[in-house]
Amino acid sequence: MMTANTNSPHPKPRAGITLGLRQNLAQFMLLVAVNALVGGTLGQERTVLPLLAAQVFQLDLYTSALTYILAFGLAKAATNYFAGTLSDRYGRKPVLVAGWIIALPVPLLLIFGPSWGWIVAANVVLGISQGLTWSTTVMMKMDLVGPSRRGLAMGLNEAAGYLGVAGAALATGYIAATSGLRPGPFLLGAAFIAVGLGLSVLTVRETHHHAKLEAASHVSVHAGTHAELSNRDVFTLTSFRDKSLSSVSQAGLVNNLNDGLAWGLFPVLFAAAGLTIDRIGILAAVYPAVWGAGQLVTGALSDRIGRKPLIVGGMLVQAAALAMVAVGRDFGTWLAAAVFLGTGTAMVYPTLLAAIGDVAHPAWRARSVGIYRLWRDGGFAVGALLSGIIADAYGIPAAVGVVAALTGASGLIVAVRMRSTDHRAAG
Template identity: 25%
Template structure:
């Protein structure tokens, strides 16, 4: 039997890991429904490129604000309450997206969505790190991220078809229902993974990590990756729609293909990271991302945008599971929520700044400029990672500091 299929046994090796992965799958299926459609939805209400950048930046801004407090609270009161509460907010916000009639409605709701995201996803990744052994952490993060991408792979295709068959609002209502289902699944099936801590909460880097310089370096790299993604992601649907002439269904298929690619790559890259090192896998993924994002700018048809988009997705699939595993290996279980909150804030800061620059570049420079900016920034992130980050052998370090 091929090793990749044997690796699926990890889903059943640790209690609640399968339930957490399935909850993420259900939630991200709903989220994937609206990813490629929100810029077009806003465009129909009269949004400019800069406004679209602001719409995406608000998500990152409020996510940054809630990530660190969310991590501190997760260490203090537990992971489960934070995840269920955040998904309940998601449920309401997605429904209200579907009934919105003005651009300022979208801005308010996007801010609320980002706040909920800052609580839910870093805490969910922390819960996964809580329940798996350090030697399996890269593989586990790969499978956890794979469920994320399974939803994002199928969601855009279904969302594009639903929008074409019914209305642009329909996918938002479906997303609301799926977010509620995910919240109920965690509430009923997932056990708390962390005991309540009596330690006084802190967000200082002192004492949180085995290697402070490495933590700073991985945070800077996370910022550059999110910044680069933020530059391109709100623009890519518009580039396909307005420059190449693709309809909503075709754009949904492209995003779906990217999601399928990440889905297939992540478990393989996670297992590879456990064997050859997380840092090597991250650098390789960043190189793929930078090169093929730049090549997207030369696309002139469905085929020529699909191919580099899929290759870019390979890089994204290699990068994030290993980054998450590397971050969680830099601290102890008792401080993991706070460290993930700090890392998430660095990533979210990139999501604030990137879309603003991408929207401005799309309007003021050229429709292809955001792709060149993305490629350059990703390569800078790779250089920072190489220069500053030392991989941690966490199995022994956790024992020493616990």
């Protein structure tokens, strides 16, 4: 599906292209809808797969059961890295369409897989697809709105994605409770993929030239002093050298580390306490629902008060919520913890992306976003492995407690090391 971009490496922006949310509202809202479908494709697994591991495939060890999250995280993290480079080379739209095409076999593998290895393979494919589709919708919205509304744009993007996750998690929980763990829940995912592919092919337009327009008048904040950087330079800046970019990268990793824990072990913990599948589905949905809806506020708020306060505060709220899960024993406590965990994540998630966009030069911003998302989604793999090992040795509450401590420490690192990155503070 990808064809080489016939433009020169640094073409002049096309006439008539303008930056701004209002100026590009129709295309922006279309991309919001597309990302909701991307989230729904992921959400089809949130309630059902942990139960499938225990009840259908009889996986006793948590480490074994969490292999699908490990596989998903590694595949998505690696694909995120390449998504930025591919979208700069070939354009955003071909990468988005390719991601949807790659997702086509996922529901079939989940429905008909006769062994756990098939489920793991499905999550490798899903991780590749999510790395291409979600990364590209992030880049395209950054391209369209320019610097002044970047926080709002990321809030809307991530809100749509995680409301899609929440809606699918809730719906599949009820479907599984009434018609079984397979095939019903995954037919919903198949519908999401079909609609997402159709919209991306027929209605989404390329946005790469919007990034070129912004690059022509870009004012550096910290790391963006040079438009021409090699892939290696961008990687080291984003990962280690620039204090703001590297602080954001480690916070993203820890954020998804605790999300991997929530995805893989929370349903098992709730089931062991005697909760029914539909109540587990509610808890699995409330966390990403609050996360998703909250970003409608926190993304725009970060444009006004700055990125750093929301990131530090959000990580500390997440840590407190995880501690509540560890000590909780009933639905009410876990429901409150899910609300707090979603709130903390909403404070962090779009703000981290906006901070990357603030610092990185538009000429290599897509690569920097991809590298940040490499670290962030690598947190899924780290979380699955770490929490599985601790849960097997000491139980799920101990695993949750350790991840709570790591999340709090990550917030403190941001407080000490990160500089203000947003254009409001820098101006």
